[in-house]
Amino acid sequence: MRVSKLERGNAIAGYLLIAPAMLVIGLVTIFPILYSVWMSLNHIQSTVNGFQFTFNGLTNYVKIFNYQPFWQALGFTTMYAIVTVFIELALGLLVALALNQPIKGRGIAVAVMLIPWTLITVISAQMWHYIYEPTFGVLNYILMQLHIISSPVLWLGQAQLATVSMMVADVWKTTPFVTLILLSGLQLISNDLYEAAKIDGASNWRAFWRITFPLLRPSIGLAALFRILQAFGLFDLPFVLTSGGPGSSTTPIAMLTFQVLFNMDKFGPGTAMAVTTVGIVIVLALIFIKALRTQVGEVE
Amino acid sequence: MTAKYRLFGRKSIGYIVLIGMLLIIVAPFYWMVITSIKSFMSIISPTPSLVPHHPTLMWYQEAFYQFGFGHYIMNSLIVSITSTLIVMILAALASYAVARLPIRGKAPIMVFLLMISTFPQVGVVSPLYIVLQHLGWLNSYQALIIPYTAFNLPFAIWVMRTYFAGIPKELDEAARVDGASVLTTIFRIILPLATPGLFTGAIFTFVACWTEFFFALVFNSIDAFRTIPVGIALFGGQYTIPYGTMFAGSTVAVLPIVIIVLIFQKWVVAGLTAGAVKG
Numbered sequence: 237m238r239v240s241k242l243e244r245g246n247a248i249a250g251y252l253l254i255a256p257a258m259l260v261i262g263l264v265t266i267f268p269i270l271y272s273v274w275m276s277l278n279h280i281q282s283t284v285n286g287f288q289f290t291f292n293g294l295t296n297y298v299k300i301f302n303y304q305p306f307w308q309a310l311g312f313t314t315m316y317a318i319v320t321v322f323i324e325l326a327l328g329l330l331v332a333l334a335l336n337q338p339i340k341g342r343g344i345a346v347a348v349m350l351i352p353w354t355l356i357t358v359i360s361a362q363m364w365h366y367i368y369e370p371t372f373g374v375l376n377y378i379l380m381q382l383h384i385i386s387s388p389v390l391w392l393g394q395a396q397l398a399t400v401s402m403m404v405a406d407v408w409k410t411t412p413f414v415t416l417i418l419l420s421g422l423q424l425i426s427n428d429l430y431e432a433a434k435i436d437g438a439s440n441w442r443a444f445w446r447i448t449f450p451l452l453r454p455s456i457g458l459a460a461l462f463r464i465l466q467a468f469g470l471f472d473l474p475f476v477l478t479s480g481g482p483g484s485s486t487t488p489i490a491m492l493t494f495q496v497l498f499n500m501d502k503f504g505p506g507t508a509m510a511v512t513t514v515g516i517v518i519v520l521a522l523i524f525i526k527a528l529r530t531q532v533g534e535v536e
Numbered sequence: 537m538t539a540k541y542r543l544f545g546r547k548s549i550g551y552i553v554l555i556g557m558l559l560i561i562v563a564p565f566y567w568m569v570i571t572s573i574k575s576f577m578s579i580i581s582p583t584p585s586l587v588p589h590h591p592t593l594m595w596y597q598e599a600f601y602q603f604g605f606g607h608y609i610m611n612s613l614i615v616s617i618t619s620t621l622i623v624m625i626l627a628a629l630a631s632y633a634v635a636r637l638p639i640r641g642k643a644p645i646m647v648f649l650l651m652i653s654t655f656p657q658v659g660v661v662s663p664l665y666i667v668l669q670h671l672g673w674l675n676s677y678q679a680l681i682i683p684y685t686a687f688n689l690p691f692a693i694w695v696m697r698t699y700f701a702g703i704p705k706e707l708d709e710a711a712r713v714d715g716a717s718v719l720t721t722i723f724r725i726i727l728p729l730a731t732p733g734l735f736t737g738a739i740f741t742f743v744a745c746w747t748e749f750f751f752a753l754v755f756n757s758i759d760a761f762r763t764i765p766v767g768i769a770l771f772g773g774q775y776t777i778p779y780g781t782m783f784a785g786s787t788v789a790v791l792p793i794v795i796i797v798l799i800f801q802k803w804v805v806a807g808l809t810a811g812a813v814k815g
Contacts, residue, residue: 247638260685260689359768362786475749510660
């Protein structure tokens with residue numbers, strides 16, 4: 237095979253064009269992740285002359301695996317991720333289906349749904365903090381007016397209630413985003429399929445499970461993947477809304493890692509936690525990507 | 537597009553879902569904005585009012601004159617605009633290469649990019665902190681610009697490649713045959729035709745930088761270099777949280793972005809679709 241001069245020039249140009257982007261990405265993501273693995277195998281002391289490393293094998297991992305808050309944070313994060321992503325997908329699908337009909341005001345609806353996405357998480361957390369405020373918060377006021385509760389509730393004062401309150405704030409902010417992804421997936425499904433189903437006398441319910449759901453699975457899977465991975469980085473919302481409390485009941489893994497690294501100044505164990513988190517995320521992503529591929533294969 | 541299939545037998549149920557959802561989305565947001573112009577007594581009143589009876593701009597004054605909120609906005613603007621510009625330039629070059637030029641390993645590169653864009657930031661924070669400290673770059677603009685660039689490049693490349701691929705190849709081939717360099721072709725021929733892609737990439741990058749909290753908190757902790765999210769998160773007073781001042785600052789930080797996103801709505805939704813289709 238003869239390669240023309242222009243083509244070879246093009247290939248070289250191609251590598252040159254992609255190099256700066258790859259260099260930045262590599263330097264800030266790949267290199268630090270590999271370096272993290274090395275750091276997690278060291279005892280790290282911060283001194284006046286910077287950080288000092290002493291190799292200590294798997295000691296940091298043994299330490300964190302015997303550290304009860306680590307398991308608590310990991311358990312909390314996993315539970316939180318599964319529950320919120322499930323609710324967001326269910327609600328998002330419901331709203332997307334409602335929006336996927338020829339109704340008026342769809343444009344406005346899509347526009348409004350973009351608002352929570354643009355909101356800085358820290359700001360929405362402060363906003364919910366004010367809504368949940370026990371003495372002058374609006375939530376207690378409304379619920380008392382409706383006689384649903386008889387006295388003010390401390391929404392952030394008790395572990396389970398604080399978790400639920402945090403989930404509500406999260407669902408509020410993220411469901412619209414999930415909805416838009418699912419809506420764009422719905423709009424790719426050809427109307428002919430439904431026409432055919434109608435002619436065959438299939439009910440709406442049946443058409444949903446036989447046509448909509450299978451064809452939407454890649455979109456659902458993608459939204460789930462992004463949201464679950466994001467949920468493993470959960471940090472901003474608990475930092476402001478609950479400070480991880482009461483106690484450490486709403487402390488997710490990213491926040492615990494932050495505390496171990498920057499409040500306790502323990503870089504070895506902190507980095508071991510970070511590496512473990514990245515490991516979990518990579519495994520989850522690979523499982524999802526594989527599942528999505530086989531699904532797409534089935535549909536085609 | 538006429539006889540769209542309906543899960544909900546009647547349109548009316550669709551409208552109810554829609555209106556309910558819009559109310560739920562708008563209500564907390566409205567509450568924040570309205571609180572920022574309420575009097576102090578009204579903010580801490582146990583019987584909240586839906587509209588401010590004595591609207592005041594004092595919290596805005598306080599946010600800017602006493603709490604230096606303008607400073608946080610400036611920092612956020614510098615970091616977000618610079619990062620977005622760098623991302624767009626690097627992404628334009630890389631996406632052209634991926635969409636057009638014969639380089640090997642395109643598929644692995646794209647999968648790799650997708651993986652990177654979902655990495656939790658906590659996974660890279662400790663080495664970056666050590667390197668930044670070593671370079672004396674903690675509490676500086678570059679401490680945020682560099683990681684923001686890296687974390688937003690993958691999505692920008694992903695989106696722009698989709699748009700580049702939609703431009704007829706003959707156009708840039710003709711330019712190349714006429715002796716235009718690759719760079720001239722990208723900036724003179726391709727980019728003007730891919731403006732929607734540029735907008736989409738730029739808006740997503742800007743919003744991501746504007747809202748980022750974790751790196752900003754860890755790397756730029758001193759007041760002079762705080763961005764808006766860090767400023768607002770650490771706003772707490774000693775005994776009470778100054779809601780009025782905080783929401784005044786928040787409103788200023790949020791409204792311009794909401795307006796920009798609503799204006800460029802079409803391209804934001806296009807970006808989401810690119811994610812959904814390409815996934």
